[in-house]
Amino acid sequence: MKKIVITGTAGLLGPYVVKHFLEQGYDVLSVDKVKPAETLTRHMTADLTNLGECYGILEGAYAVIHLAAIPTAYIFPNEVTFQNNVMATYNILEAAAGLGITKAVIASSECTYGICNSRQGLTPVYVPVDEEHPVLPEDSYGLGKIVGETIADAINRRCGMQIVSFRIGNIISKEKYLNFPGFIHDSEKRKQLMWNYIDARDIAVACRLAIEKDGLGSIIMNLAADDNSMDIKSCDLMKAEYPNVTDIRTPIDEYQTLYSNEKAKKVLGWKPVHCWRDNVSQE
Ligand SMILES: NC(=O)c1ccc[n+]([C@@H]2O[C@H](COP(=O)([O-])OP(=O)(O)OC[C@H]3O[C@@H](n4cnc5c(N)ncnc54)[C@H](O)[C@@H]3O)[C@@H](O)[C@H]2O)c1
Numbered sequence: 001m002k003k004i005v006i007t008g009t010a011g012l013l014g015p016y017v018v019k020h021f022l023e024q025g026y027d028v029l030s031v032d033k034v035k036p037a038e039t040l041t042r043h044m045t046a047d048l049t050n051l052g053e054c055y056g057i058l059e060g061a062y063a064v065i066h067l068a069a070i071p072t073a074y075i076f077p078n079e080v081t082f083q084n085n086v087m088a089t090y091n092i093l094e095a096a097a098g099l100g101i102t103k104a105v106i107a108s109s110e111c112t113y114g115i116c117n118s119r120q121g122l123t124p125v126y127v128p129v130d131e132e133h134p135v136l137p138e139d140s141y142g143l144g145k146i147v148g149e150t151i152a153d154a155i156n157r158r159c160g161m162q163i164v165s166f167r168i169g170n171i172i173s174k175e176k177y178l179n180f181p182g183f184i185h186d187s188e189k190r191k192q193l194m195w196n197y198i199d200a201r202d203i204a205v206a207c208r209l210a211i212e213k214d215g216l217g218s219i220i221m222n223l224a225a226d227d228n229s230m231d232i233k234s235c236d237l238m239k240a241e242y243p244n245v246t247d248i249r250t251p252i253d254e255y256q257t258l259y260s261n262e263k264a265k266k267v268l269g270w271k272p273v274h275c276w277r278d279n280v281s282q283e
Contacts, residue, residue: 001027003060008067010036013171013200017065020204031057048088054095063103063211066092073117073141082140089148093155105210108149108165111142116192126247129194130260131220149220156218164210168203169196169224169259177279184231187240195237196259197229199274209268221264225272227255234258
């Protein structure tokens, strides 16, 4: 049985990823600096900003799914977020390389593009925002995620490790669908997210597909649902909130996502299956 180490398992996304890998027959070691609320598998407590602890947790692993991070900007002083997230990612990949581990997934973010936490009102250059879109963060969280992707490239060059950096969209757990009625009719809400969302269960499947696939090198992929998170058509959202964006590269006349997920679908054969419209009353 292949051993997979999953970090960040006391958080929002981690338990979904742990459950999915267990269901698929993997041996899973859960790692976080705090103990998860629910015990799903054996757990180790570690602070990943310490390289020695990363060596300790990764021993004997086939692959690592690195989700641990401070998950957004401005909830800690800038340098705390940057230092925690960058050093944890560096150490995980450094230790994985030292131990001869050949596959990793790291959680990057939609915040790399810089629209999400912009205080200057940054607008997209074009939509849907895909992986070729300029990355222009002003905050240390988005910047740290770009550094994480760059670390992945360097480790891949050094030892050939396959590292998939997922630029994850706004994560929705089952409970978070309860919030949808509060925003789905107001285009201003979630504007900086480009109104994207992604169900945690769909992210879990993408993580497994990324580990099961070979020959990817170091690669960046967005993860988002196929539709937007609103009860407003995508063309009307753009007209209302980003009227100056005229470079529209695929049809947006219905509820299509404005945060492209085409690359992950093409490269991994992944398809998001969980849709908020099946989980929420639109009254
Ligand atoms: N929540 C979102 O909408 C979103 C969107 C895009 C990307 N992401 C990324 O996805 C990942 C998971 O996000 P989440 O929402 O589950 O976050 P979360 O905050 O709920 O969980 C992250 C976990 O990481 C742990 N952690 C942080 N620093 C650590 C360290 N130094 N050592 C050990 N453990 C540490 C925390 O204790 C926490 O349990 C993160 O990397 C986040 O940046 C999240």
